[in-house]
Amino acid sequence: MQGQLFEAAASEFEQALAINAADPKAHFQFAVCLLSLGRNDEARSQFEQVRKLAGGSRYVTYYLGRLDLLSNDYASAIKRLGSVVEDRPFPDTAFHLGVAYISSGDVAAGTKWLERAVKLLPRDYRIHYRLARAYSNGGREQEAAREYDLYTQLRDEHKNTEKEVRGCTSALRAEPLAAQEVCHRIYDPNDADKLTLLGQLFGDAGAFAEALDPLTRAVQLDPSSFEAWHNLGVTYFRLNQYKEARAPLEKAVALRPEFYGSVVLLGATLYMLGEDAAALPVLERAHRLNPADTQTAAVLEKLRASQKKQ
Amino acid sequence: MASRGVRPQPRGKPSGLPFHARFTEVAAQAGLRAPIIYGPPDRMNYILESMGCGVAFLDYDNDGWLDIFLLSGTRREGPIEGATNRLYKNNRDGTFTDVTAKARLGRQGWACGVTVGDYNNDGFEDLFITGWPQNTLYRNNGDGTFTDVTEAAGLLHSGKRWGSGCTWVDYDRDGRLDLFVSNYLVFDFDKIPPTGKDPNCNFKGVPVNCGPRGLVPERPMLYHNNADGTFTDVTARSGVGSVAPGFGLTAVAADLNGNGWQDIYVACDSTPSLLFHNRGDGTFAEQGLLSGLAVNEDGSEQAGMGIAIGDFDTDGRLDVLKTHFAEDTVALYRNAGHLVFEDVTLRSGLAVETRYVGWGDGIADLDNDGQPDLFWVTGSTFPEVERKHPEFPHRTPRVLFRNLGGGRFEELLDAAGPAIAEAHSSRGVAFGDFDNDGDLDILIMNINEPPSLLRNDVRGAGHWLKVKLVGTRSNTSAVGATVTAAYGGRRQALPVLASSGYLSCGDRRLHFGLGSAAMADLEIAWPNGVRESVKGLRANQLVTVKEGVGVIGRERFGS
Numbered sequence: 081m082q083g084q085l086f087e088a089a090a091s092e093f094e095q096a097l098a099i100n101a102a103d104p105k106a107h108f109q110f111a112v113c114l115l116s117l118g119r120n121d122e123a124r125s126q127f128e129q130v131r132k133l134a135g136g137s138r139y140v141t142y143y144l145g146r147l148d149l150l151s152n153d154y155a156s157a158i159k160r161l162g163s164v165v166e167d168r169p170f171p172d173t174a175f176h177l178g179v180a181y182i183s184s185g186d187v188a189a190g191t192k193w194l195e196r197a198v199k200l201l202p203r204d205y206r207i208h209y210r211l212a213r214a215y216s217n218g219g220r221e222q223e224a225a226r227e228y229d230l231y232t233q234l235r236d237e238h239k240n241t242e243k244e245v246r247g248c249t250s251a252l253r254a255e256p257l258a259a260q261e262v263c264h265r266i267y268d269p270n271d272a273d274k275l276t277l278l279g280q281l282f283g284d285a286g287a288f289a290e291a292l293d294p295l296t297r298a299v300q301l302d303p304s305s306f307e308a309w310h311n312l313g314v315t316y317f318r319l320n321q322y323k324e325a326r327a328p329l330e331k332a333v334a335l336r337p338e339f340y341g342s343v344v345l346l347g348a349t350l351y352m353l354g355e356d357a358a359a360l361p362v363l364e365r366a367h368r369l370n371p372a373d374t375q376t377a378a379v380l381e382k383l384r385a386s387q388k389k390q
Numbered sequence: 391m392a393s394r395g396v397r398p399q400p401r402g403k404p405s406g407l408p409f410h411a412r413f414t415e416v417a418a419q420a421g422l423r424a425p426i427i428y429g430p431p432d433r434m435n436y437i438l439e440s441m442g443c444g445v446a447f448l449d450y451d452n453d454g455w456l457d458i459f460l461l462s463g464t465r466r467e468g469p470i471e472g473a474t475n476r477l478y479k480n481n482r483d484g485t486f487t488d489v490t491a492k493a494r495l496g497r498q499g500w501a502c503g504v505t506v507g508d509y510n511n512d513g514f515e516d517l518f519i520t521g522w523p524q525n526t527l528y529r530n531n532g533d534g535t536f537t538d539v540t541e542a543a544g545l546l547h548s549g550k551r552w553g554s555g556c557t558w559v560d561y562d563r564d565g566r567l568d569l570f571v572s573n574y575l576v577f578d579f580d581k582i583p584p585t586g587k588d589p590n591c592n593f594k595g596v597p598v599n600c601g602p603r604g605l606v607p608e609r610p611m612l613y614h615n616n617a618d619g620t621f622t623d624v625t626a627r628s629g630v631g632s633v634a635p636g637f638g639l640t641a642v643a644a645d646l647n648g649n650g651w652q653d654i655y656v657a658c659d660s661t662p663s664l665l666f667h668n669r670g671d672g673t674f675a676e677q678g679l680l681s682g683l684a685v686n687e688d689g690s691e692q693a694g695m696g697i698a699i700g701d702f703d704t705d706g707r708l709d710v711l712k713t714h715f716a717e718d719t720v721a722l723y724r725n726a727g728h729l730v731f732e733d734v735t736l737r738s739g740l741a742v743e744t745r746y747v748g749w750g751d752g753i754a755d756l757d758n759d760g761q762p763d764l765f766w767v768t769g770s771t772f773p774e775v776e777r778k779h780p781e782f783p784h785r786t787p788r789v790l791f792r793n794l795g796g797g798r799f800e801e802l803l804d805a806a807g808p809a810i811a812e813a814h815s816s817r818g819v820a821f822g823d824f825d826n827d828g829d830l831d832i833l834i835m836n837i838n839e840p841p842s843l844l845r846n847d848v849r850g851a852g853h854w855l856k857v858k859l860v861g862t863r864s865n866t867s868a869v870g871a872t873v874t875a876a877y878g879g880r881r882q883a884l885p886v887l888a889s890s891g892y893l894s895c896g897d898r899r900l901h902f903g904l905g906s907a908a909m910a911d912l913e914i915a916w917p918n919g920v921r922e923s924v925k926g927l928r929a930n931q932l933v934t935v936k937e938g939v940g941v942i943g944r945e946r947f948g949s
Contacts, residue, residue: 235689
């Protein structure tokens with residue numbers, strides 16, 4: 081499913097680049113999709129293109145470092161990821177740097193960065209596992225045992241959540257009315273990620289009213305979660321509650337200004353609220369992010385025409 | 391079985407180096423024409439029908455030529471004509487004769503795995519077969535016939551159980567082969583949810599057979615050989631029974647840390663794989679996680695099917711290759727010593743191939759260049775899926791990675807002969823030199839088709855050495871021994887296995903490709919812990935080494 085979404089997105093960015101090959105943002109998004117699709121050589125070439133067009137950035141350096149790691153060029157991965165790890169573009173930068181060091185044979189340095197990574201992403205079982213292996217290789221058996229325990233616990237939780245998600249998805253498909261009970265097994269009032277996931281599952285099944293509660297709770301718990309804000313905005317929008325949709329979408333756009341989905345939805349929300357003046361620049365930005373979206377182009381045309389009349 | 395949605399890594403530029411092995415499909419001309427029945431031909435309504443079975447190369451009559459034993463399944467609706475386990479005797483001219491009836495091995499049912507070894511030390515290889523709902527022990531009578539002694543041996547279990555992997559193993563070094571059996575899951579045709587019932591019974595939106603997720607996993611079992619033809623269930627006493635239940639498949643026994651005691655590794659399907667570390671006191675400690683063999687390098691369990699043990703980097707330590715489901719990589723684990731394994735799948739170049747469901751596998755020097763290559767067979771478990779998703783065909787090709795040295799491998803798509811690209815839904819695989827010409831041939835189980843017999847014709851100038859061990863204080867089959875060959879600056883270890891690949895068993899004569907080296911020295915670690923050396927062996931011969939005696943036979947094939 082995820083692969084299909086990346087393929088669709090890659091195709092859209094490719095189209096956008098056919099219209100404007102000099103757009104570094106489109107090159108960047110296209111490159112990220114290609115990386116997710118395992119088309120690493122093409123991804124690298126797109127990231128290099130971004131660098132040529134817009135100069136270096138820590139985001140591009142991060143991705144090139146990850147590509148180096150995937151192609152077993154550990155020295156280059158260490159250099160690139162090491163150069164951005166203090167001002168990390170993504171929370172898992174230290175994780176990939178740690179893996180690069182360990183793969184290169186420098187277990188001590190790798191362990192140091194994995195220790196840093198595990199503090200940044202304490203619920204990521206992959207990091208605990210890698211750290212446990214690193215401790216084990218370094219003869220630090222007690223610390224290894226602790227990390228193995230944490231890994232096992234988190235992995236079990238993850239598997240349990242996967243099972244619950246499968247059950248919820250199936251129930252929503254088969255008997256939407258009875259699904260509430262099954263799906264609420266995922267509801268953890270203290271886990272923003274799980275709440276966001278639950279909201280998303282309800283949303284995917286068209287049960288928008290049911291999605292509101294978990295998503296509202298999720299943004300309260302983790303106000304820095306782009307996914308939670310974006311999904312909350314989408315949910316209000318799909319319920320035609322445009323007034324309520326506005327704030328969450330503004331938050332989402334503030335957190336990820338380059339994400340077309342949030343920007344266009346915010347523009348549409350403002351348009352539905354009759355705030356044409358506010359909608360115009362937002363939709364213009366959306367159009368710049370995805371020039372291939374004809375619907376946005378049509379709305380923009382309408383807005384511009386009505387503004388001219390005024 | 392579950393896909394992890396892993397994308398393949400990009401392929402590098404081909405090395406352009408010649409590969410000197412060439413495989414030709416010779417099953418039909420060799421007389422292996424009977425299809426191996428396993429469930430309906432066009433669909434698989436039950437997971438039992440989809441898992442297939444193993445094959446074996448063995449020399450049941452001790453004539454120095456490999457015979458073939460093929461397991462078989464059946465169909466739910468009842469007995470199917472010709473669906474039986476089959477024994478084929480090697481006619482020493484490239485053909486085989488079906489001697490199933492004469493050997494009294496004919497039986498119809500759901501056979502699964504096979505392990506070959508001389509459990510009563512009478513000099514003849516016996517057969518243990520797992521299956522659903524019961525396992526079977528066949529004693530080799532030494533006169534070309536076998537007798538089902540399951541009940542007399544105390545190996546008949548109550549109720550229905552799905553035995554999957556099995557291996558002979560002398561875990562207590564008393565010179566007699568004990569028996570390890572892994573069990574897959576609780577199965578009953580009448581109780582398994584129907585196709586498509588829940589999310590565990592769907593693949594890419596197509597309703598398919600259910601499992602293993604959502605079904606009840608099982609624990610493995612260990613039986614101690616009492617030296618009087620009977621066995622005692624020591625599952626609880628040995629610690630083997632104290633592990634969490636899992637979906638156990640292939641089980642392989644070898645001394646993985648070189649301490650003289652046999653460890654047991656079990657590939658588990660969608661649950662963490664198990665490594666039973668032999669404590670040397672009759673008990674085992676499960677150390678899958680600590681060893682690094684339970685999960686992949688990201689800590690995720692994979693759909694473990696087949697296991698190969700060999701020494702791909704020729705450092706004298708036994709490494710492990712494990713096969714998995716489609717949209718996932720295989721796992722290649724490098725033995726770093728002290729029972730610590732490092733997942734080197736990505737850096738070795740194997741992640742370029744994720745298209746197929748992998749089953750029986752081998753770490754074997756197929757072109758005699760002195761560096762073991764990797765081979766596995768493939769095949770989907772859901773024939774229904776390809777109608778909607780042609781990108782997931784039921785029948786898929788074999789996979790061969792040649793060893794480039796330096797820990798790197800390169801997939802060969804066409805360079806090893808047409809038999810590699812042939813598509814089948816394959817399961818078990820066994821490696822052995824059936825035509826005694828100094829290379830490794832490959833026997834493959836294909837679901838609802840005749841088996842494949844890939845004859846290898848190595849062209850280049852690579853030398854080889856074959857080693858047959860005969861135990862005296864150890865079990866006569868020498869199952870559990872490890873031989874390390876030193877040649878041309880390399881040290882390659884190979885174990886004598888009673889089970890390998892997927893639920894299968896290969897030639898117990900060890901095959902070392904030597905490359906340009908014309909001589910080799912051997913270090914033998916016998917299953918009872920004793921070590922012996924044999925120096926200055928010339929290449930291109932089979933040597934037979936008897937425990938405590940030394941070389942007792944030399945044979946140059948074709949002469």
